[in-house]
Amino acid sequence: MSTFGDIYEDDFNPMNPFENLLSQNYRACSYQDFKFIVYLHAGTTYILVVTTSSPNITGKFSILTSGPNNIALDPYTQILTSCFIGQKCQFYKKNIGITLDDILHDEIRPHMTLSGQTILMKINTTSTMIMFVGGLINGILSIITFQSKGLRKVGCGIYLLASSITSLLTISMFTLKFWFVILTAMDLSIHLAVVRGGCVSIEPLLKLCLYLDGWLNACVAIERAILVFKGIHFNKRKSRRIARCIIVILPFFVMGSIIHEPIYRELHEIKTETNTAEIDRWCITHYSPFVQQYNTIILFFHLAVPCIINLCSALFIIFGSARQRSTAQTRRTLRQHIYDQFSQHKQLLISPMVLLILSLPRLIMSMLSECVNPSNHQWLFLFGYFISFTPSMLIFIVFVLPSNLYRRAFKESLTRWRRLFHQ
Numbered sequence: 001m002s003t004f005g006d007i008y009e010d011d012f013n014p015m016n017p018f019e020n021l022l023s024q025n026y027r028a029c030s031y032q033d034f035k036f037i038v039y040l041h042a043g044t045t046y047i048l049v050v051t052t053s054s055p056n057i058t059g060k061f062s063i064l065t066s067g068p069n070n071i072a073l074d075p076y077t078q079i080l081t082s083c084f085i086g087q088k089c090q091f092y093k094k095n096i097g098i099t100l101d102d103i104l105h106d107e108i109r110p111h112m113t114l115s116g117q118t119i120l121m122k123i124n125t126t127s128t129m130i131m132f133v134g135g136l137i138n139g140i141l142s143i144i145t146f147q148s149k150g151l152r153k154v155g156c157g158i159y160l161l162a163s164s165i166t167s168l169l170t171i172s173m174f175t176l177k178f179w180f181v182i183l184t185a186m187d188l189s190i191h192l193a194v195v196r197g198g199c200v201s202i203e204p205l206l207k208l209c210l211y212l213d214g215w216l217n218a219c220v221a222i223e224r225a226i227l228v229f230k231g232i233h234f235n236k237r238k239s240r241r242i243a244r245c246i247i248v249i250l251p252f253f254v255m256g257s258i259i260h261e262p263i264y265r266e267l268h269e270i271k272t273e274t275n276t277a278e279i280d281r282w283c284i285t286h287y288s289p290f291v292q293q294y295n296t297i298i299l300f301f302h303l304a305v306p307c308i309i310n311l312c313s314a315l316f317i318i319f320g321s322a323r324q325r326s327t328a329q330t331r332r333t334l335r336q337h338i339y340d341q342f343s344q345h346k347q348l349l350i351s352p353m354v355l356l357i358l359s360l361p362r363l364i365m366s367m368l369s370e371c372v373n374p375s376n377h378q379w380l381f382l383f384g385y386f387i388s389f390t391p392s393m394l395i396f397i398v399f400v401l402p403s404n405l406y407r408r409a410f411k412e413s414l415t416r417w418r419r420l421f422h423q
Contacts, residue, residue: 004034005036009046011047104185120379129175136168136172139171142400212251217310218310266283
């Protein structure tokens with residue numbers, strides 16, 4: 001058996017075999033053996049890694065050591081931290097960020113039905129279905145409101161109709177993602193092609209819907225600001241034309257920015273240490289440092305920029321309206337007009353701030369170190385993950401309920417639908 005030897009100082013990182021490497025040797029002693037002449041220091045731990053020159057070869061071997069002092073040889077067992085997944089020689093380094101797969105993986109009991117799962121899993125399942133029903137109601141009510149032709153005479157109504165649809169898709173994809181993680185972990189007999197397809201596609205599609213929702217809300221804010229700026233010179237026809245073009249282009253723009261995700265997502269099957277017949281499936285990503293940096297920038301861009309646009313637009317509307325009124329009504333000061341506009345449009349400031357706060361948990365979890373173990377704080381991570389999808393359930397509450405125009409259009413649309421059902 002031809003052997004190959006490496007010696008390391010302090011630690012051995014299998015993901016980077018040149019880290020801490022002191023020396024390596026192959027066939028220096030004889031045709032099949034390696035030989036080291038290394039100066040070792042007392043009190044320092046050294047790791048000797050012995051392998052074969054060809055893969056899948058096993059057998060007995062002996063190690064002979066000599067020197068001025070005694071050398072203790074002990075079996076070295078590397079403790080795989082939460083930075084890695086798998087066992088012993090079959091493991092992979094995790095990527096930066098926490099996903100739903102990471103949070104729930106150790107909590108799900110394989111080969112058991114939902115009734116046999118932990119109380120935490122049952123609570124998560126109930127919460128998911130409540131969010132789905134709430135999001136479904138929100139989406140349907142919003143679509144009923146914004147399908148009105150009167151509201152779609154300007155781009156704002158077109159954006160909100162598209163946002164109602166994407167919010168419905170977002171909460172549906174969120175529910176699909178949750179059940180995919182649960183069912184594929186509980187039932188290991190599901191065909192590998194199905195699991196691999198879901199691993200590669202569901203998370204990017206979920207992000208696509210989530211990001212589209214945020215950008216469409218930002219488009220609404222920009223259009224409102226332009227309306228205040230243009231005043232009576234606002235061109236409704238041009239607004240509709242631009243809105244239709246943006247709705248067509250925006251999905252391609254968002255998908256193009258996250259196209260790297262399905263490329264780098266992989267499904268790995270790992271035999272468990274307790275039962276070699278048992279297969280543990282992990283859906284993980286392997287980003288290079290450059291792609292990881294790009295992914296971080298894109299994440300910030302899609303989550304933070306729409307919220308900032310909403311906030312800046314709200315401030316522009318308030319101060320712009322106050323300036324216009326101060327010009328027309330000179331009896332009152334600009335400060336008084338600003339105060340009145342803040343009171344009248346305070347929901348424009350509150351909404352983006354709430355949306356930004358709700359998006360922060362997802363942003364933070366996406367930036368966490370790969371060595372963070374979500375099992376230690378499952379409740380906290382699950383709360384942060386679930387709450388980051390609540391903005392997709394608030395379109396009707398944020399846009400329709402505070403507006404007299406939208407409420408009136410909703411009531412008219414509801415009356416029209418009732419008449420159709422009674423005919």
